Amino acid sequence: MVKCGLEIHQQLATKKLFCECNSELSEEILYKFERVLRPTQSELGEIDRAALEESLKKRRFIYEVTPNSCLVEADEEPPHELNREALEIALKIALMLHAKIVDEIHVMRKIVIDGSNTSGFQRTALIAVDGYIDTFFGRVRIPTICLEEEAARKIEEKDGGVVYRLDRLGIPLVEISTSPDMKNGEQVKEVAERI
């Protein structure tokens, strides 16, 4: 029997998760800058020289600054407080899915060095655990509900490096992961629609 799980990402139309920029896409480019990302010790433990050199070759990134990106997206200013409105929406979703909200929410860093985050990590917070949704075909468990920031938009890959645009970076995203409990396409559809 085929079992199926889902990971659903829902963008929120609030301000961005860690700054006051608007959550929208933009075609207007104001400025470009270039960065290098390095694997950190947290990623590799001891740094391997050969691996480091190899990774450095690939990690030159060009970022396009748009009107809806500020110093926070450019990794030039510490993140502001987590957007309240986005948090409230995420908590509401968690309650609707019968999940247990953690006693204290901690924003943490998921290392991402493909350049899609200027900082080299994605900020993400686990909001709630052990939820579920009842469907016509039975109960589907939802182990985790997270609130995280959207990555920068990849524009092109060229010899000099990868080009990203900062408009999308930081848009709040609710990530809902289900257990592989679903038995057929109909059920998957039902879960996706209801969430």
Next chain:
Amino acid sequence: MDTLRSKHIYKVKILSPNMEVEPGDLVEVKTKKGTFRGILMPKHEFSDENIIVLKLDNGYNIGLIPEEIKCIKKGIRRKKKSLYKFEKKDLPQISIISTGGTIASYIDYKTGAVHPALTAEDLIFSAPEIEEEANIKAFVLFNILSEDMNPLYWIQLARKIKDELKESHGVVIPHGTDTMSYTSAALSFMFSKLSGPVILVGAQRSSDRPSSDAYMNLISAVRVAKSDLGEVAVVMHATTSDDHCFIHRGTRVRKMHTSRRDAFKSVNSQPLGEVRGNKVIFYEGYRKVEEDVELYDKLDEKVSLIYYYPGMSGELMTRMLEGMDGAIIMGTGLGHISNEMIPLLKDFIRDGGVVGMSSQCIHGRVNLNVYSTGRKLKKIGVIPLEDMLPEVAYVKLMWLLGNFERDEVIKLLPQNLRGEISARRMIIW
């Protein structure tokens, strides 16, 4: 930043006989909401006191109110070395003297927490490539926050630099960025001769993030320390891009932004040069290294740095001058303060105090000849300080008062000794 400093307060039953539970340990935590397994993290500064922080298998951190904690496996602790030395025969030796700050922090990869580098090894850990640049001798002299830096530390640091220059070609000093330009100015005045470059370097993003500027700044600083520059300089990012660093003269540089990588600017002057990849380029007019080192290591701490503002009371001014040997005023515009202050300064100068005037505009030269207030200030003996940065003037006056007689101090304060004053300022700034 250093979350480890705050101690855990466990108001819970710890189910690990003979075992203390510490951050980094794998634990099982029983709560009202179920049992969670993960690595115990250092307590977050803003956390509620009943909360413990756990890193789950899926990498997420969560805060929990625990009922019981059980240690499953102890975390691994690293061994420490206090002096780190690499030796390859045909490379110059560079000493790295760490004083603290973001650049000298390292990450505990087990818990993800950022700590100040306590050992030389921690320091080199973030940029192992510098081994190929020079024979590195690294050690930690202080481990203090930038804001806790003071003249006594400057003196200790200067003496240590002098020692190191006996055997090293140059010196690199990782330093917190907040007060780095005060330290660079102090060292600039204290050394009248240098046999090698003295390079201060910092970071605006800590080395626990892949985007950190620490690596490029540090390696660029080491490259400058191999040059023939006989001055104290600050090496930091030139722009927001990771493409080149500027070499700023120690008496000209100022932190002009709270958080950007390119926060450091040369004010009223051009940088001394730049580092692009492994190329060190000097623009023009820098002092070359000399045969030996000459150090004047006395500082008179009885100097005030006074920011004048509309509404400042004469009473406050009096208090800020009381018991002082000198004062640097950050006046408005060309170098002005309210007329109410003039008699107070007159008394202070008559009683032996030295007063210099700089501008809170930061950019541009003061001029006490243009307006009547300026002329009055000049008449009572206030010394106009040209285009010297106020903080640099403050450090310079401390140094002058510490090492010279009053007449000499008054003569030297407005003179260019270490590139801190320029005769010309350019259209492009």
